[in-house]
Every structure is written in structure tokens, then in C-alpha cells.
Amino acid sequence: MFKSEAASWFRIYEMFQFNSFHMYGIIGSALALGVLMIQIIKRYKIKSAYGELIVIPDKAMSFSRYAYGGIIFGLGWGLAGACPGPIFTLIGAGFYPILVVLVFAILGTWVYGLIAKKLPH
Amino acid sequence: MEWIFNPWPWYIGGPMIALIMFLLLYFGKNFGMSSNLRTFCTICGAGKSNEFFNFDWKTQQWNLMVSAGAIIGGALAAHFLSTDSSVAIHPDTITKLQDLNINSAGVSYLPEELFSMQALMQPKVLLILSIGGFLVGFGARYAGGCTSGHAISGLSNLQLVSLYTVIGFFIGGLFMNHLLLPYIL
Numbered sequence: 001m002f003k004s005e006a007a008s009w010f011r012i013y014e015m016f017q018f019n020s021f022h023m024y025g026i027i028g029s030a031l032a033l034g035v036l037m038i039q040i041i042k043r044y045k046i047k048s049a050y051g052e053l054i055v056i057p058d059k060a061m062s063f064s065r066y067a068y069g070g071i072i073f074g075l076g077w078g079l080a081g082a083c084p085g086p087i088f089t090l091i092g093a094g095f096y097p098i099l100v101v102l103v104f105a106i107l108g109t110w111v112y113g114l115i116a117k118k119l120p121h
Numbered sequence: 122m123e124w125i126f127n128p129w130p131w132y133i134g135g136p137m138i139a140l141i142m143f144l145l146l147y148f149g150k151n152f153g154m155s156s157n158l159r160t161f162c163t164i165c166g167a168g169k170s171n172e173f174f175n176f177d178w179k180t181q182q183w184n185l186m187v188s189a190g191a192i193i194g195g196a197l198a199a200h201f202l203s204t205d206s207s208v209a210i211h212p213d214t215i216t217k218l219q220d221l222n223i224n225s226a227g228v229s230y231l232p233e234e235l236f237s238m239q240a241l242m243q244p245k246v247l248l249i250l251s252i253g254g255f256l257v258g259f260g261a262r263y264a265g266g267c268t269s270g271h272a273i274s275g276l277s278n279l280q281l282v283s284l285y286t287v288i289g290f291f292i293g294g295l296f297m298n299h300l301l302l303p304y305i306l
Contacts, residue, residue, distance in 0.1 A: 001134075001191065001194065001195065001198075002194065002195045002198035002199055002203075003129040003133075003134070003198045003202060003203070004129045004130075004131065004133060004134025004135075004137075005128050005129075005134075005208050005230075006134060007195070008230055008231060009231050009235065010208045010210045010214070010218075010226060010227075010230075010231070010232065011208060011210065012294075013210075013214065013218065013298065013302075014210045014211055014214045015294075016291075016294050016295055016297075016298035016299070017211075017213075017214050017217065017298065019210070019211035019213055020210065020211050020214070021131070022131050024131075025131030025132065025135060026131045026134045026135040026138070027135065027268075027272055027273070028135065029131060029135030029136055029139070030134075030135040030136065030138040030139045030142075030273050031135075031139075031272070031273060031276055031277060033135070033136055033139035033140075034139045034142055034143075034273055034274070034276070034277025035276075035277050035279065037139065037142070037143050037146075037277070038146075038277050038278050038279075041146065046147075048146070048147055048148060048149045049147055049148050049149070050148075050149055052149060054146055054149070056146065056151065056274075056278050057151070058278075058280060059266070059271075059275055059280045059282045059283060060265070060282070061281075061282060062282065063282075063285060065263055065264060065265065066264050066265070066282045066283075066285040066286040066289060067285055067286075067288075067289050068263060068264075068289070069260050069262070069263030069264025069265070069286065069289065070260065070264045070271075070285065070286040070288065070289015070290050070292070071260070071289045071290075071292050071293040071296075072256050072259055072260030072263060072264075072293060073257055073259075073260025073261050073263075073264055073267060073286075073289070073290055074260070074289055074290040074291060074292060074293020074294040074295075074296070074297070075260070075293040075294070075296065075297045075301075076252075076253045076254065076255065076256025076257035076259075076260055076293075077253075077257060077268075077290060077293065077294050077297075078293065078294035078295070078296070078297030078298045078302065079249060079252065079253035079256065079297050079301075079302070079305070080249070080253025080254055080256075080257060081231075081235075081253075082257070083154070083155075083257065083261075083267050083268040083269075084154040084155040084157065084158060084257065084258075084261060084267045084268075084269070085154040085188075085191060085267075085268065085269050086191075088188045088189075088191035088192045088195065089191045089192070089194060089195035090195060090231070091192050091195065092191065092192035092193055092194060092195025092196035092198075092199070093195040093196060093198065093199035093200075093230070094196070094199060094200075095230075095231055095236050097235070097236045097237070097238065097240070097246075097250060098236065098250075100241070100247065100250040100251055100254060101250050101251075101253060101254035101257070102254065103251075103254065104250070104251040104252070104253075104254030104255040104258065105155075105158055105254040105255065105257045105258030105261075106158050106161045106162060106165075107254075107255060107258065108158075108254065108255040108256065108257065108258025108259035108260070108261075108262075109155075109158040109161075109162055109258040109259065109261070109262045110162045110167055110174075110258075111255075111259060112173075112258070112259045112262040112263055113159070113162065113167065113171050113173035113262070114171060114173075116173055116262075116263075119263065
């Protein structure tokens with residue numbers, strides 16, 4: 001994450017400016033391989049390390065929670081320039097102000113849990 | 122060996138992410154980083170007052186290990202595997218950021234105007250980081266996943282709802298980037 005610069009605020013900014021293929025290349029190539037892997041897993045019924053069939057749970061069907069949640073997440077992603085994975089990478093890299101982002105991300109998750117029942121899902 | 126110390130191109134980073142997803146699936150898990158934020162809430166005792174956080178967090182230990190791995194990976198990459206960590210973003214983007222007073226564009230890994238200890242003393246910067254973090258945490262759980270859970274895992278599994286979510290990510294991100302950030306920075 002660090003070395004491919006996906007944890008850089010600048011790369012996220014640049015991605016939303018559509019000025020570089022870099023981030024789209026990362027997400028796109030991960031996705032292309034991911035689709036291929038999951039199709040192979042399903043078609044050939046690949047077993048996990050524990051000998052069980054690999055089952056990938058489907059996400060619950062709905063529209064509003066994904067649209068609203070997605071937009072809210074996107075606003076935060078565009079502002080803080082980090083999604084949950086890279087937050088951890090940046091802590092390790094020694095950018096300690098990212099701890100503020102982490103603490104508030106945990107707080108945001110907690111507030112969601114508190115008011116989840118009142119939100120449209 | 123030179124290539125290790127240079128920034129890695131997208132065709133290395135992307136497939137490595139897919140490989141992580143495969144390894145997690147192979148060991149009977151799912152790839153999703155934002156679930157850890159919920160686990161932290163539970164560890165801090167949020168389960169006592171709210172059923173959303175009332176689960177056995179020990180079942181999520183493997184995922185905590187993934188985030189611990191990300192921290193260690195970040196430390197190794199930054200301290201031992203990089204000679205120059207400046208990010209060579211597009212010259213137009215650099216000019217645009219300089220107009221917004223982000224002068225560390227193209228020079229550093231993260232904008233020093235936002236992520237240095239010195240900048241943290243400014244209330245505005247503190248507010249940017251806290252609001253950004255809050256929205257990320259709230260939005261990820263509302264949508265049931267973040268970039269790893271939806272854009273990688275969900276879309277790889279051809280989940281239509283993940284497509285809605287990723288479109289949402291971009292609506293929010295583009296709105297912030299083009300319409301709000303120019304006034305915020």
C-alpha cells in the first residue's frame with residue numbers, strides 16, 4: 001500500500017482530478033484478477049486451507065444504505081485522502097496525525113451503530 | 122534491486138491486493154479493512170450499550186492481524202524500502218494544489234500542510250482530519266464496507282450493491298475534491 005502510493009493523499013487527490021491512470025490501474029488490476037479468482041473458486045469449487053468449500057457471502061440487497069453510505073464515505077475519502085486500509089499503513093510509516101483520522105473513524109463507526117436503526121437502509 | 126526502492130507501479134500494487142484477497146478467502150476469511158473499526162468499538166466496550174457492537178470480537182482477531190500487518194508493512198516500506206518517498210503526481214495536479222497553498226505537492230508523501238505535527242496545531246487542520254475520519258468511519262459502516270470490502274471484494278464477486286456503493290464513493294469524492302476542497306484548503 002505504501003510502496004504503490006495508494007496510501008498517499010496526493011494520489012487520491014489526483015485520482016479525483018482524473019489526472020493519472022495510477023490509482024485506476026491499481027484498483028482495476030486488483031479487480032480484474034479478483035473477478036478471475038472468484039470465478040475460478042466458484043467454478044472449480046476450490047476448497048479452503050481447512051478443506052471446506054469457500055463460500056463468499058452475498059451482500060444484503062438494498063439501494064439506499066449503499067448510496068448514502070457510499071457518498072458519505074466518498075466525502076471523507078476525498079477530504080482525509082485515506083480509506084481504512086491505508087490509515088494503518090500510514091501509522092506504521094510514522095505519519096502520526098493520521099491517528100486523529102483513525103480515532104474519528106472509530107468514533108464515526110460508533111455513532112453509526114448508535115443511530116443505525118433510525119437511518120434508511 | 123533498484124526497483125524495490127523506487128515507487129511500485131500500479132501493475133505490482135493492484136495484483137498484490139488481489140493476492141491478499143485470495144489468501145484471506147483461502148483461509149476462510151473475507152477481505153475488508155473497515156470491519157476493524159467496529160471491532161475496536163466492541164473492544165472499548167460499546168457492546169454493552171448497543172447490540173450492533175455486541176459480538177465476540179475474538180472472532181475478528183484475524184482481521185486485526187491484517188491491520189497489524191498493514192502497520193508493520195507501512196513501517197518497513199517507509200523506513201527500509203524507500204530512498205525518496207515523494208509522490209510524482211501529474212504536473213497539472215501539482216500546479217492546482219499549489220494554487221490551493223499545498224506547496225508540498227510532488228515533494229513529499231503526504232501534504233505537510235495537513236499531516237505534519239506542526240500543522241496539527243492549527244484548528245483548521247485538526248478539523249479537516251477529524252471530519253474526514255468521521256465520515257470515512259460512518260460511511261463505511263453505513264454502506265457495509267469500504268474500498269477493500271466493496272471496490273475490491275464486492276465488485277470481484279460481481280455484487281450489484283457494491284457497484285452502487287463504489288458509484289457513491291466517487292460521487293462523494295468528486296464532490297469533495299472539486300466543489301468543497303477549493304474552499305476548505
